[in-house]
């Protein structure tokens with residue numbers, strides 16, 4: 001097995017390997033390949049290694065900068081890390097993680113954080129620390145490994161590229177945009193997808209059981225949808241204020 005930096009010709013394969021690795025895991029929203037793409041476009045894919053066997057890319061690891069509220073710098077977020085399902089359990093993940101950590105150490109980085117699979121990452125020295133927090137994440141699945149003495153004391157933010165919407169969330173948002181009315185819209189609040197959008201604060205619950213869309217928050221996840229949503233809201237507001245347009249739009253009977 002060879003571990004090497006990604007080449008431009010690996011980009012599509014990395015996306016395919018990532019999609020395949022996360023495909024059957026319920027904890028995944030199947031958006032990890034989008035995160036890698038956005039990190040790369042933003043110039044924030046600090047480390048992107050592939051593992052290659054017999055000329056085939058079978059695994060990948062990404063590392064990107066994080067920010068910490070106490071001002072600590074030079075910490076990185078590990079992930080996604082992916083191994084093709086048929087190659088899992090052959091120490092490829094171990095080799096990728098160890099190589100990523102070695103590269104960070106050699107470049108005098110201060111530490112690494114990651115979300116998820118603590119039972120896997122404990123073996124590499126990742127542990128949960130009460131003073132290091134990722135908002136909205138249970139403490140036990142947010143783990144860190146310091147490469148220096150000190151563990152920071154604050155709230156960690158991953159790169160913007162980690163904010164992604166799943167396909168079903170995008171479908172739900174499209175429905176909301178289409179049905180948008182000036183006073184908010186009625187949705188099924190028991191629908192977990194709606195619940196997830198409310199939790200992300202893209203939708204806000206109103207007292208009458210309706211929700212309002214928040215284009216400014218949506219923009220953090222999807223700028224195109226945010227623009228469409230903003231346009232729709234502005235248009236609805238214009239129609240609402242103009243009785244002639246309202247009559248044309250809603251009918252006057």
Ligand SMILES: CC(C)(COP(=O)(O)OP(=O)(O)OC[C@H]1O[C@@H](n2cnc3c(N)ncnc32)[C@H](O)[C@@H]1OP(=O)(O)O)[C@@H](O)C(=O)NCCC(=O)NCCS
Nearest residue numbers: 021022079080081082083088089090091092093094119120
């Ligand atoms: C997690 C993943 C990267 C591990 O890669 P891998 O090559 O299959 O793992 P390794 O062969 O290096 O495993 C080393 C050890 O970890 C254990 N392990 C593997 N996957 C594990 C998991 N999901 N949870 C806990 N332990 C795990 C193995 O059993 C092995 O244990 P052993 O030392 O007692 O034999 C790979 O399974 C994968 O791509 N999973 C789907 C994507 C994912 O969940 N990525 C991680 C979150 S970003």
